[in-house]
Amino acid sequence: MERLQKVIARAGIASRRKAEDLIKEGKVKVNGKVITELGVKVSPSDRVEVEEVQIEREEPVYFLFYKPRGVISTVKDEKGRKAVTDFFPDIKERIFPIGRLDYDTSGLLLLTNDGDFANLLMHPRSEIDKVYVAKTEGIPQREALRKLEKGIKLEDGKTAPAKVKMLSGDKKKQTAIIEIAIHEGRNRQVRRMFEAIGHPVSKLKRERYGFLTLGGLKAGEMRELTPHEVKQLRALAMKTEKKNS
Template sequence: MERLQKVIAQSGMTSRRKAEQLITEGKVFVNGKKITELGTKVDLHQDEVVVNGIPIEKEAPVYFLLYKPAGVISAASDDRGRKVVTDYIETDKRIFPIGRLDSDTSGLLLLTNDGEFANLLMHPKYKVYKTYIAKVEGVPLRETVKKLERGIRLEDGKTAPAKVKVIRSDIKKGTSIVEISIREGRNRQVRRMFEAVGHPVLKLKREQYGALTLKGLNAGEYRELKPHEVKRLRELVVT
């Protein structure tokens, strides 16, 4: 038996906080009975749960790591018929990406059907580092690197401290390869940070998420996370 709001969140339908709101608003039914108390516990193997007229089913949680190719949309579907990340994963589960990578950004993306797990990882108060490799215009000076590390003031506020390292620069071509690790997930954040310091991104790839890497994968390939990897991610956001 699990709390009703947790069951709803785990279904991927919405967050736990929103699930609690739906319950108190009388939009959740269990076995045909309207439920408005947050302490209610249910068993999806025996109980029928309907949220906003939509029944939810208990699925075994699955967790995937995808090497997203550039040009692919970070969504479960697209009304314009474009290629989406779920097209690359063979499963009968209703999976969705945890967060997103821009269409023109490649690299590591996690997908799951565990809504509560996804909401934990995406919550802004948790500090899971994501590491990117960026090819940028120009050669960043040491002071520019320090600015990025301290945080850049963007239109939606100052970014949190980052870890930044210039891997190499090509003076003749006027480009550099820079590694940057951030703990936030704002829209196009890495690109906007480099743009703000005068080094527009030419190419961007997410190499690492927490301790997870793309090792052994080519673009478009995926694997399931191992149980200890899922456990480690949970530990990062609950400790």
């Protein structure tokens, strides 16, 4: 038996908090009966409907995917571009990406059908480090990198402090390879941060998410997360969320 809101969240319909709102608004039925009280538990055999649509009860699945460049981080794209879920043709569950990577950015992306888990990882108070390697136009001076470390003003506000490391610089080609770790998830954030210091990114790859790495995967390949990894991610997100609450 599981709490109704958790079942709704796991089905990817809404976050657990939003599921609670749907219940209180009388938009959820269990076996044909409208439920408005929180705390109701349901079994796998119970029929659950949200706004008159029966939800599919799936076992939660969790994947680590090496997203190639030129792929969009959505379930499908109205412009006909290749989406990350196109790489999972044999997966029957309705998976979706946790957060996103830009169309031209490659690297580590997590996908799941567990909405509750996804919302926990994406919550602003969940400060899980994401490590990127960027190839920049020009070689940033130490003072410019220090601005990124302290947090830099963008049009949607100042960024949180970042961890930045210069890996290499090519004076002949006037390019640099820089590692940057952030925990926020704003749209095109890393690219905008480097643009703000006058060194646009020509190539960007996410190499690490928390303790997870690409671990020998090639672009377009994926693997399932182990139950221990899922448990570790959940604990890491809850730890940082609790620290910042």
